[in-house]
Amino acid sequence: MSLIVTPTPSKENSPPARKRFSLKLWIGVPCALILALVIILSQIDLETVKENFVQRISQETGLKVAMESIGFSFSHGLGLQLKGVKVRSPEGNHFSVERLHLLAEWSPLLKGEFKIKSVTLEHPEATLEIPAPLPKVEEKQKSQPETKLIDPEKIQSAASKVKSTRLSIKKLIVSNGKITLIRAGTAKQVSLSVDGIFVLNRSPGEHLDISASAVKVQTGAIIFAGDGIASNLTEDNAKISLNLKSNGFSWEEMQSVLDFLEHKETLTALTAVDVQEFLIKAEIPVSSLSQIETLQKQMIAHVKLKTRNAILKMDEKSYPIEALEGEGILEKGILTHNFSGTALSSDFKLHGKLPLFNLDKDATSHVEWKNLMLEKLAKGLPWAPTQGKVSGSLTLTGPLPKEKEPFPGKLEVDFQVEDLLLKPTDGAHPIEVIRLTGHGDFNQGLLQHEIHTTVWGSDFDIKGKLQMGQGRPVLNSRINWQGLDVSQLPLPSTGWQASEGKLTGTLTLIGPVPGAGEKFPGQLKTSLKFAAKNLKLQNKSSPDSPLLALNQLKGTGEFANHQVNYNIKGGTFKGTFQSDGTIILSASGSRPPVLNNRVEFANLDLSQLPLPMPATAGNISGHIKLNGPLPDAEDLLTGNLKIDTNFKVTGLNLSTDTLPIDIQQLEGKATLDRGRLKHNLNGTMFGGKVKTKGALLFQKIKEETLITADSDLVLDQVNLDWLPLIHKGTPSAGTVTGNLKIKGPLPTNGKISPALKLNGILNASKLVLGDQQIGKVKLDFKESSSTLTQVQVELERIKLGDRGFKKFVGLLQITPEKIDLTGGQVWPMNGLIKLVGDFKPESKNYRLKFKGDKLKVEEFIPPDLMGPLQFSGAVTGKLPQNNDSPGLADYSRDLSGNIKIKLVDGTLPELGVLKNLLILLNPTSVLNTGKTGLSYDLLAGDFKIVKGVVHTSNLEMKGPEIMLTVEGEANLVQDTINAQVKAMPLQMLDKTIKAIPLLGQILAGGKKGSAIETYFKVHGKLSKPKFTLQPHKTLLEKPGSILKELFKLR
Structure with a gap:
């Protein structure tokens, strides 16, 4: 049907009849059309249309379709309204819609045909099952052909079917749709709310385009909105364009989606993030959907991202990324990226180009950061930074490395560190790094580095190369330093440490870096050249030990193949020394080092050496050669280390508390080899x-x-x-x-x-x-x-x-077993003593026989006795053990034997203990004997000793004043005595009897030779004995005899 419009005359020239005719025409035509539409619609059998419609869709789509009712609708225009539509696919997916509005075209409708212009879905719901991920295959199965991502032929076939179908749908409107995705074989599911307008454009030729607008997809709090178009779907150049932008969402709001997609393991390092903006624009050729690599090559994508408060967790440590924003463009398989943000309170920028499929093609990336707070880096290091900021840049150029392969491209890094303070975990003194800058270039596995720093009061320069290949990295680096303050070095808390001094030197490291579990330096070849001034060393293991002062020290050393070659010389103790040689170390560390060294020293001042006995003066010169394995200190004399030495000591003066010791000269040589010390020494000393x-x-x-x-x-x-x-x-x-x-x-x-x-x-x-x-x-x-x-x-x-x-x-x-004494003779001032005996050192037992003749007793026990002495005897005993100051009791405890003594014509110049005895006998006799002493004609007796107890039964003393006999024992160990003494005071009795002869006969009891006898008991301490008179023996024994003689006088 067409409508032809012709020019109309003006008002002035139009007749009135013409005007009335036009008005009727404009009113009549619509009414006629409406009348005709009503007539046509009344002729349509909707039930038949419903059956034909369901049958037609099922045949052309292969879907099982059912609906509750169908009727005319005018809410969206003239069309049909389908209620309770349900669709089921052969795979078991479900689709349903509450109301489906089909908008008809007018032209076909006027011809009696019903063609759908657009479709509106109200509250559609679909349930789709996502296949479970394929199980991991073995390594040998990885060579199988790769499964296609999406088959483009299927897309083109579906597009052709849509284009060739008699369905005339041009527009699809989805309102309040719901899609439920279910992971096959699990209970995992996620719901998506979908809104959008989809328009199908069919060209007269073979073209088919599908455009989408006002698209909105939402799951939970995450919303993506945008539009897109799929063009030329039936052609080889078919492509899909899309433009989506999200709202802001948090890490917690992403968890359900990530859990459903089963990609959480790929983001295990990410523990928190707030996405403020996420935008993606993409153009995807349909033919590229067959494989990931093809898709990366041909798709064009633009991604814009903005996040806040992200947290990465690596090795149990968390790293915050406070802000990140930027964009990336993927074109021809190359991702061009440009991001900036804040991480660890540091501003950073990242930009470059990254090939995603052709890994042999160079990638470029440049990172800049500023004021990175070092104290926020990984903890648990031996030297953890407690303050400091680092700024720098990193540029990478070259192909990305394959798995387990080193980076084959170029890398350039520059950094500057400010206010760095390192604090050790063991509580040692912190290290302050005043300045630290560095530069590094990495190309084809070779890293050239240059670092400059100021620490410990010294400037350090580190420069060299590090070659990294298939094996262990190979290092070729040199470290120079000037004026290092050794007192600031982090040294161990035991052993010798430097307390003062300056050190300058160069350290060179060449060779493979030690591997895991290998001790430093491993196979590294190192060389050292150093010079020190005014060094002072102290032994921290012995704080009271004196300082070791080295006014100068310099030397060189090399280490290679577990062997150290060195040469050092210096000045100390007002003298000089030099040492050179080699030290061979065990590769496994299980064997001791092997030495081949020589040490020479000249004019060392011994007064400054920490000797066991302090020296006030002295010098020593000489040399020492060492050859062999180094033993432990306690095995030095018995080990396999050979030591050769010669020396000369002059003017040595050792200071002691009592007297000085002078060694004018001592020189010699010695060789210690396998526990045998050969020596040849001579000197002038003492x-x-x-x-x-x-x-x-x-x-x-x-x-x-x-x-x-x-x-x-x-x-x-x-x-x-x-x-x-x-x-x-x-x-x-x-x-x-x-x-x-x-x-x-x-x-x-x-x-x-x-x-x-x-x-x-x-x-x-x-x-x-x-x-x-x-x-x-x-x-x-x-x-x-x-x-x-x-x-x-x-x-x-x-x-x-x-x-x-x-x-x-x-x-x-x-x-x-023992020590025998034979032919022993001792000549006192008078007489001779002969000795024979033996001693057993292990048991401390001894035996001794002795005989003395023509002796003077006053030479041995003055002033108690005077006069000639003879004695003889034999004793056995045991010397005291574990007693620094033994006494008489200790020596007497095991003493046994027999002793005989005989003294004649002597005196007791001092009465001693006899004074108490004489007082009991006659007080006046003490006065008389006290002036001239007590003389005796005989003092003799035999003694038997058993375990320190002395027994006698015949000790007697005969003299002009008194006659004594003693019987009893004395315990030398316990210092006790228990004896009986019989005394007869002869001097007083002789004078009385001479004056009165008859009195002698009476006192004697009529017996010839009888006299008055007095008995005493000696007891108590042997060192201070007590004398007790025994009256029952002294006075009562002879009273009858005396009375009898008195009666005879009558």
Whole structure:
């Protein structure tokens, strides 16, 4: 139907009849059309249309369609309204719509045909099942053909079917639609609300376009809105264009979608983010949907992103990205990106180009950051930054690396650090880095670096190369520093540390970097050159030890193949030293280092060395050679390290609390090899000369080191005043001269082994040991066998306190079991004492036989007795052990034996304990004897000793004044006495009987030879005894005899 419009005349020229006709025409035509439409519609059978419509759609789409009712609708124009439409696909997907409005075309309708112009869906609902992801295949199956992303042929076939179908739909309007996506095999689902207008444009040719506008897709709080178009869908150049923009949404609001898509594992590092804007524009050729690689090559996309408050979590540590915004453009497979933002309180920019499919093509990326807060970086480092800011840039150019391959392109980095403060986790002193700048270039696996910093008061320059390839990185770097303040170095809390000094040097590192688990430096070849001034070292393990001062120290060193070559020299202790050699280290660290070194020193001031005994003066020069594995300190003497040395000491003066020790000169050489020390020493010291030559053998048994000697010792007028510093029981004065051959184990823990053999003569003179003095000593060590050592001892001019002896001689025969004394003779000032005995060092047991004749008792126990003395006897005992100051009780505890003494024609100048006894007998006799002493004709007795208890039954003293007999015992250990004394005061009785002869007969009881006897008990402390008179024995025993004689007088 067409409508032809012709020009109309003007009002002035138109007749009135013509006007009325036009008005009727404009009113009549619409009415006629409406009437005709009503007539046509009344002729349409809607039920038939419904069945034909359902049948037609099912045949052409393969869908199962059902509807509740159909009727005419005029709400959107003339059309049909379908209610309760339900559609089911062969795959089981469901689609339903509450009301479906089909808007008809007018022209076909006037011809009696019903063609759909547009479709409006009100409250449509669809349920779609998303296939489950394919299981991971084995490595060998990965070569199978890749599944197509979307088959373009299917899209073109569907478009052709739409184009060829008799359905005349041109527009599809979706209102309040709902799509429910279900993940196959799971209970996961997500709901989408959809609104939009979709227009189908069919050209007379083969073209088919579908445009979308006012599109709105929403799930939860996430909304995407925009438009798009799919053009030329039936052609090879078909493409899809879209333009979508989201609202703002948070990380929590994304979780349900991510969980449904099962892509959360790809975002595990992201723990929070607020998306403020997300926009995507894309043009996608339909033919590119077959494969991801083709899609990346041919699609054009523009993405704009704006986020806030993102948090990345890596290695249990969180990193905030406060803001991020920018855009990316994908074209021809290259992603051009430009982003900026704030992370870790630092502003950064990122831009560049990134190929997504052709990884062999160069990618470019440039990152700039400013004022990055270092304290917000990863924690748990040995030296964690507590303050500091870093700014810099990073540029990458080159193809992206494949999996497990190094970056093959170029990298350039520059950085500057300000106000850096590093604090160790072990509480050591923080490190302040005043300045730190650096630059690095990486190209084809080679990193060239240059770093400049100021730390520890020194400028450091680091420059070199790092080659990274298939194996371990290979380093070639040099570190220079000037004026390093060593006191600021983070040194260990034990051992030797530098407290003062400046250090300048160069360190070069060449070779592969140590791998995981490999100790530094591994296979690295290192070289060091250094110079130090005014160094002071202190042993932190011994805070009281003196400082070690090095006024200068310089040297070089190299390390390669686990071997150190070095050469150092310096000045210390007012002298000089130099050391060079090699040190071989074990690759596994299981074996000790092997040394081959030489140390030379000259004119070292011994007064500044930390010696065990402080020195006030002295110098030493010499050298030491070391060759062999380095043992532990406790195994130095018995290890396999060979030590050769020679030295010369002059003017050594050792200061002690009691006396100075002067060593005018001492020189010699020694070699220690596998526990054997060969030595040859001579010197002038202690006022004489000393020379020794031979060997010492060191053996470690359990925790003790035993020393066996095979040496010659020559002494010439050596002063002995230094010996008490070594052992308190040695002479404090005297000199010694001698020539000895020493062979056997040396004393250990103060014990002398019987296996020690000496051969030669020692002569000493003027020995002083406390209050004991010996004018001359001669020890003649005779030839000995493996089990016997013989020493002839001669002592002259002996003074023990206030007692003197002219001479002592004796032969000591020493075996591993005991020491025998034979031919022992002691000459006091009067008489002779002969001695024979033995001593067992292990058990401390001894035996002694002695006999003294023509002696003077006052030489031994003055002033208690005076007169000639004879004694003899034999005793056994055991010397006290573990007692530094033994007394009489300690020596007497195991003492046993027999002793016989005899004194004649002597006196007791001092009465001592007898004074108490004489007072009981006759007080006046004490006065008389106190002036001249108590004389005796005989004092003798036998004593038997058992475990420190002395028994006697015949001790008697006969003299002109008194006669005593004693019977009892004395306990030397407990200091007690229990004895009975019978006394007869002869002097008073003799005078009375001479004046009155008859009185003697009466007192004697008529018996010839009888006299008055008095009995006493001696008891209490042996050191202070008590005397008690026994009257029942003294007065009552003879009263009848006396009375009887009195009666005879009548």
